[in-house]
Amino acid sequence: MKSSFHSNLINSPFDDPCLYIRILRENRAILFDLGSNYSLEPSKLLKVSDIFVSHTHIDHFIGFDNILRLFLGREKMLRVFGPPGIISNVEGKLRAYTWNLVGDYPFVLEVKEVSGDRIKSARFVCRDKFRREDITVDSPFKCVLMNEQLFKISAVHLDHLIPSMAFSFSEDFHINIKKDALLKYGLHVGQWLGELKKHIREGKPDDFKIEAPSGDGKKIFRLNDLKNDIVLISKGQKIAYVSDVIYSNENIEKIISLAEGADIFYCEATFLEEDIERAREKYHLTARQAGELARRAGVKRLEIFHFSPRYKYREELLYREAMAEFGKV
Ligand SMILES: [Zn+2]
């Protein structure tokens, strides 16, 4: 089934973490993590509407400046989600510059700080010299950060000596039209099919009436009849992203439930198992641990990244170790 989004790590596994997810149908993109992003063309970065930051260690947040500079003169709103402290982190970044000549720039930055059960928000408006505006009403947080018509983004807090967030992106089901069945009914392809898909996604009742162009006129159908005869519904894709966590029982449990059944699991694998003590000290995973998480979560594909520079020119060892444990060599 053709997917309606693409995902890729924009840097080499030895460079900063940043996952670009392009939502094809909406000509829009989101980012998981905000490491250096100079490797991506500005036109691609300008499609970004939402950014999800795992934590603000420099290798996960230094890309903020490039994004800020690109978006500055645009009539756009950018949302940044992150762990406790993210509002002050963004504020600190904005305070580092002088904003006396940006008087009429319309850019707005909205920051969402996600704690165990609440989401606190603040806005920074360029016209207002990025003065912090706290939004007084918090919203509740129960695993889901964003729930749109095409996809949902969930998150969990993990332990990296500080809270580090892991994310999943789950696409809603796909709705495809069976062209041969359309012909059988004498129906034409057209805008009404978009409406039909919308009604199905919105969960309209079975006896909801749909008008469809047929011959020179129109025919009325029950939604359920069209669903049964001309529509093919299939499961959407899921990806999960985990970066910078220690291998603790609590983290393992949360990661497995977040990544369960993912089509692609992006997981950090900073060290080799032979350096497990170093991994523990630094609150990172080994390649074998990434492989075990992938296997236990039943994912289809594992992509490891965030390699320590000590393995430069030996990265094959990391891939081999992870894949041997995952069981899909
Ligand atoms: Zn890192």
Ligand SMILES: [Zn+2]
């Ligand atoms: Zn880190």
